[in-house]
Amino acid sequence: MGHLSARSVVQGNTKAPLGLPHADGGLPGPAVGGAGVLPVIERRLTAIGRATLSVPARQALADRQLTEGRSVLDYGCGRGGDVRALKRLGCTVVGWDPYFCPGGRLEPADVVLLTYVLNVIEDPAERRMTISRAWELATSVLVVSARLTWEKSKVSGEAYGDGLLTSRRTFQHLFGARELRSYVEQATGARVVSAAPGVVYAFKAEEARLAFLAQRIVPDAEWLVSADTTSAIAALVHYVERRGRPPRLEETPRETAELLAHFKPRELKQLMRESADPEAVAEGAKRSTLNALLYLAVELFNGRGPFGSLPHSVQLDVRAFFSSYREACRRSDRLLLKLRDDGYLRGAMNASSVGKLTPTALYVHRRAVDRMPTVLRLYEHCASIAAGRPQEWTVTKLRHRGREVSWLDYPDFDRDPHPRIHSSYLVDLKSLEASHTSYAHSTNRPLLHRKHEFLARDDPDAPRYRRLTEAEVRAGLYDHPHLIGTEDGWEAELVRCGRRLRGHRLVRRTAD
Known part of the structure; x- marks a missing residue:
């Protein structure tokens, strides 16, 4: 069954120890600074202390990969933050790290976590051996996470090998979303699933992978x-x-x-x-x-x-x-x-009983996503399987041309009458690449209007949001829609119309 190519539809030594340094503390690599001079790379400096679970461990926990009765190995555990947190949650977990925990037991486990390890290995051959060894140790699923290329602004340094050598003498190879998925598939020989941005699961048994997909879909x-x-x-x-x-x-x-x-x-x-x-x-x-x-x-x-x-x-x-x-x-x-059919997708968006349709895309709140027509749910699911759906998101955006899906995070959607965007994660289904935009430190952020349109009609909050929209229309606040898409423009229109917001109520602005 299924000879159709779905992607075309949308266009060593396995016993090598993880991160084991040479006697001089470095590994072979291109010269930096002078002829024949090898840099001293301090991988241990990339390990950070954690008071809570890392993003990949939280994702695996939410996806029921870390369950009671399953053994867990944190391979390259760094300072052991995830190990301690998982033990507090009742997991049977051990950690191993060449610097911080060299005495940890390197034994097969149901789940092996390889958390932000591949990024810091500057030798491509050792990087490949590391993931091969982790795959050998996993008896059920290998959870691999890596920093992605859209974090490039957070990493500065000079070119070294296939990555960057930072001022702290650490190395970073940032993966593209498609690159990470392909890399893990090639190293393990397994079909993998993108669980979240920068987090992929490789299952030992095909039945386990299919069960995971069923759990999500x-x-x-x-x-x-x-x-x-x-x-x-x-x-x-x-x-x-x-x-x-x-x-x-x-x-x-x-x-x-x-x-x-x-x-x-x-x-x-x-x-x-x-x-x-x-x-x-x-x-x-x-x-x-x-x-x-x-x-x-x-x-x-x-x-x-x-x-x-x-x-x-x-x-x-x-x-x-x-x-x-x-x-x-x-x-x-x-x-x-x-x-593949723009007209069919646009028709499905027009027929959708949920979401806000604009000239370029359909926007749907996460509470209403399961109410979309099946072809639109498929559209969103394909993007999530290809490059991962972020943990934090509020609204999904489906473009009816170009085959792009975005997950937009408005953390104050239910509290703020006009919530400000916090971040956007976009997946291009033609290239299977992803990009991320953060607005956390931006001024004059984009904001939402007509919140009820993003929800299902029977959502309990929809009537309250609709009443606010109707009051804003009567007050003339939407007379110049090109002005109100950002914080500053919206505030200026509120002042012009002599109004202000009190929760989800529009009231007259009084003189100070």
Whole structure:
């Protein structure tokens, strides 16, 4: 199945110790400063103390890769901040570092963390051996993180090898998002998934990779708590309405299954027929069908496997809602091909019940993303799998030309009537490259208007935001839209119209 190339649709010695210095404290490399003079590179100076988990460790924890019962090796742990934090969270974790923790146990572990290590190794051959050794030690998943090229403004130094030699005598090789993904794939021979900007997962088993994709794309239907037979029946009916099909025994929580064990199968079927709302079941079946198509399309973007490799719940959905796996794959292929069609995408954006459509893009709040048409959800998911979705974001921006997805962070969206942007992370699906823009220290930042338009119509906050917009329109604040896109312009219009904001209420401005 799936000979279609999805990307074309959108255009040594493995026992070498990590970072082991030579006797002179440096490693072979191009001369710097004078003929035949090798620099002394102090890798240990790149290790920073951490009071909290690093971004990659937090991402792995959020993605349920660091779970109870799994062993963890922090390979190149530096000062051991992640090791201590993970131990406090109950993880079975050990750390090893050639300078700070050379006595750590270098033994295979379910999860190996290689956190910002590749950046600081100036010898390309040793860099490759390091990731190969980390891959050998991982029995389930290797989590690799690296600093990306958009951090270049934070690193100054002179050219050295394929990176920079800083004034502190440390080395940095900054990866492009596509480069990091390809580098890990080539070193491990595994298909990898970008979990976040600069963080990729390489799974030992293909089933584990597919299960991770399913976890992100087709979340399991939640089960209601079952305390007695009545609540167990209610939980069963709720599942049927949400998923559009009866659950298999292995999908049912143990306590619910035990409470329903005295029913015969035909009695349970009768209960579901009599108790479930047919319209809700039909809506659940539609949702599950579209989620399965979305999953299969995203899977093709990263390489599709045989039916038996799919997560069990996805297999059951395919059996329930499609005539065959082949038919499901054909439909998902057609969905993926629609990403090439500007007119189709624009039509989907026009038809979307959520989001704010501008002449160039559709903007959707993260609370409403799952309500977008399936082809637009696929658009966003492909970008996230290719280069990672950031941990902090508020609004996604989907361009209807150029195939670019951005995640925009407005941390005060719910508190500020006109929130200011904090950062933007953009992924170009044609080049699979990414860029990042920070507005943290900017003056006169862009801000949002008409907040209700970014949300679903039934969002509980939408009426309050809509009332504010209507008041601002009546006051004449949107008469000159080209002036109000930034902090200074917006404040000037507030003054011109004699208004100010009190929370999400517009009031008259009074003289001081």
